[in-house]
Amino acid sequence: MTEPALDVAEADRRHLWHPYTQHGVADAPIQVSRARGAYIYDVSERPIFDAISSWWVTLHGHAQPEIADAIARQASALDQVIFAGFTHAPAAELAGQLARRAPGGLTRVFFSDDGSTAVEVAVKIALQHWANRGAKRRLIVALENAYHGDTFGAMSVSARGLFTDPFTGHLFEVARLPDPVRHDVVDALERLIHERETEIAAIIVEPMLLGAGGMRMWSAGALRGIRGLTAAHGIPLIADEVLTGFGRTGPTFACEHAGIAPDLMCLSKGITGGCLPLGATLATEELFESFLSNDRSKTLFHGHSYTANPVACAAGLASLSLLDDASAERRRAIGRAHRAAAVRLETLPGVNNVRVLGTVLAMELTSTDPGYLSAVGPSLGRFALGRGVLLRPLGNTVYILPPYCSTADDLSTSYETIAEFVETRVR
Ligand SMILES: Cc1ncc(COP(=O)(O)O)c(C=O)c1O
Numbered sequence: 001m002t003e004p005a006l007d008v009a010e011a012d013r014r015h016l017w018h019p020y021t022q023h024g025v026a027d028a029p030i031q032v033s034r035a036r037g038a039y040i041y042d043v044s045e046r047p048i049f050d051a052i053s054s055w056w057v058t059l060h061g062h063a064q065p066e067i068a069d070a071i072a073r074q075a076s077a078l079d080q081v082i083f084a085g086f087t088h089a090p091a092a093e094l095a096g097q098l099a100r101r102a103p104g105g106l107t108r109v110f111f112s113d114d115g116s117t118a119v120e121v122a123v124k125i126a127l128q129h130w131a132n133r134g135a136k137r138r139l140i141v142a143l144e145n146a147y148h149g150d151t152f153g154a155m156s157v158s159a160r161g162l163f164t165d166p167f168t169g170h171l172f173e174v175a176r177l178p179d180p181v182r183h184d185v186v187d188a189l190e191r192l193i194h195e196r197e198t199e200i201a202a203i204i205v206e207p208m209l210l211g212a213g214g215m216r217m218w219s220a221g222a223l224r225g226i227r228g229l230t231a232a233h234g235i236p237l238i239a240d241e242v243l244t245g246f247g248r249t250g251p252t253f254a255c256e257h258a259g260i261a262p263d264l265m266c267l268s269k270g271i272t273g274g275c276l277p278l279g280a281t282l283a284t285e286e287l288f289e290s291f292l293s294n295d296r297s298k299t300l301f302h303g304h305s306y307t308a309n310p311v312a313c314a315a316g317l318a319s320l321s322l323l324d325d326a327s328a329e330r331r332r333a334i335g336r337a338h339r340a341a342a343v344r345l346e347t348l349p350g351v352n353n354v355r356v357l358g359t360v361l362a363m364e365l366t367s368t369d370p371g372y373l374s375a376v377g378p379s380l381g382r383f384a385l386g387r388g389v390l391l392r393p394l395g396n397t398v399y400i401l402p403p404y405c406s407t408a409d410d411l412s413t414s415y416e417t418i419a420e421f422v423e424t425r426v427r
Contacts, residue, residue: 008043027382035062038406040390049389051400051414056211056243057274060322061405067273067318074314083111083307090313097320098280101252103261106282110300111308115242115268116149118279119204122238122264123153124302125283126202129236129290132298137201140172141192144179147212148204148240148266157204159213162372175200180218181210186225193233202264203230204238207254208357211243215362215399217355220258227260236263236287242279246270246323247331248401250358263287273319274403278312330404334359337408338400341415348422360401365422367396383421389414 008031018029031043038061039047040054050058060067078088095109110121123140130137142148142157149155155164156171164171175196177188193200207223210216230237239262244254248270255262264287268279291300306312338361342354350366367374377393384391391398391414400414 030385037061037063038403038410047388048385049402049406049410049413051384051389051402051406051410052392053270053401053403054274054390055269055392056248056401057269058403059246059270059273059319060327061403062274064273064275064318064322066322067275067315070314070318071275071311074311078310080306080309080311084303088308088310088313090310090317091308094313094316094320095280097317098267098282101320102265102282103253103255105261105263105284106265107285108283108288110281110283110302111313112279112281113304113306114149114277114279115240115266116151116154116279117304118242118266118268118281119148119154119157119238119240120151121279121281121302122240122266122283123157123202123204125264125281125287125291125300126236126238128298128300129287130201132290132293137199139175139196139199139201141175141177141189141200141203143177143185143205143210145181145210145213145216146204146206147210148206149242177203179210179216180205180222181216185218185222186229189226189229193229193235197233197235200233200235202236202238204240206240207244207262208249208257209244209254209360212394214394214397215355215360217357217360217362223255223258224260227258227262230263238262238264238266240266242266242268246319247327247404248359250331250335252323271319272312272315273322275315275319276309276312278309278316327404331359333408334402334404334406334411337411341411345415345419348419349426350422351418359404360399362397362399363418365393365396365398365425369396371395380418380421383424384414384417387413387417387420389417391417 012029032040033043034041038050040050041047098109099107112118112121140157145159148158155167157174175192177185208218227237239255241253245267263284265282271280272278291298335358338356342356345351345363346354352364354363365376367376369375372395374395376396380393381391398418
């Protein structure tokens with residue numbers, strides 16, 4: 001007897017709980033059957049341009065054959081093995097390649113599962129680094145409007161607000177530096193160091209781009225200033241490149257804009273080209289050495305069941321092999337298209353602060369209810385889907401962050417979609 005075909009919509013409605021989704025008001029999710037290049041296809045084969053790289057992960061394009069082949073080969077050779085007491089070629093090779101491509105000195109790689117866990121690991125390494133030396137440094141410094149993930153440590157270092165309010169009291173306190181877009185963050189850090197230097201365990205920043213906090217672009221000069229102060233005072237600097245890594249802002253890593261190397265770097269999202277979950281925390285040899293001891297209590301007691309999953313590592317290696325000069329040229333072309341579009345978008349009524357950093361274009365739309373819960377976001381999202389473009393504004397902040405294979409036509413359709421939406425609002 002053949003099983004009746006699954007009614008996906010009904011099963012979804014009954015059993016699924018979607019991320020960042022208010023099921024009380026959300027439209028039914030779109031059922032997708034496949035994805036290729038810059039497009040997602042729904043079950044009726046309708047193409048949708050993935051203008052946000054499926055939550056900022058799809059790097060080169062969907063279903064990249066080199067990555068899919070590497071995954072298939074690895075899955076049938078070694079699918080998974082405990083990573084305590086065992087090692088394997090995909091992890092060792094990926095760690096070496098990440099260390100070679102990252103800014104100087106980040107020689108150690110600790111694998112985890114996603115962006116939030118990459119941040120958890122960085123924060124724990126920084127805190128335990130001091131504890132292992134017998135120093136009482138427990139204060140983490142973070143930026144206003146930061147977003148570092150949804151686990152408790154990552155929430156603690158993220159900005160407090162809508163996402164974290166229900167957990168108030170369960171998050172650890174951090175010292176907050178002002179938003180680097182509008183304030184002199186270097187001066188604020190200098191004052192903080194002056195007042196509390198011996199308490200500070202680390203500083204965490206999203207270099208050049210505060211992503212979920214509103215695609216806020218800040219300066220290489222301020223980032224350089226922060227690195228200068230942290231280096232002078234021996235304070236570990238954590239660069240959260242979960243979003244910015246692997247070319248999103250132009251160079252491979254956003255730290256390169258400022259010519260700096262942090263002490264810890266968090267990577268995820270595009271690390272596998274956007275195919276499989278994987279997180280990585282890169283650390284300096286100095287930090288690694290503060291855990292080296294005959295005393296086993298000084299161990300980094302952190303690990304995940306799937307740490308350094310071989311299939312994810314193989315995907316990471318295949319993705320890195322595609323991050324070549326041709327990819328850099330594609331990224332530059334996206335940046336040029338964004339900058340040309342920005343000139344036009346800037347002239348539209350109700351469009352403000354159009355900005356571009358590498359492959360990221362962002363702007364604010366005038367709104368009577370600005371912020372993450374602005375009605376503009378869902379309204380534009382629906383409008384864009386009607387035109388075959390996936391946009392997911394952060395409230396009234398609209399952005400395009402496309403896969404690198406996106407064509408000039410794909411991009412101009414996205415710009416036009418935003419322009420049309422803005423014009424229909426004015427009419
Ligand atoms: C800068 C940054 N850090 C950390 C995270 C958390 O990553 P994940 O959603 O994979 O846990 C994100 C996610 O958007 C991010 O943008």
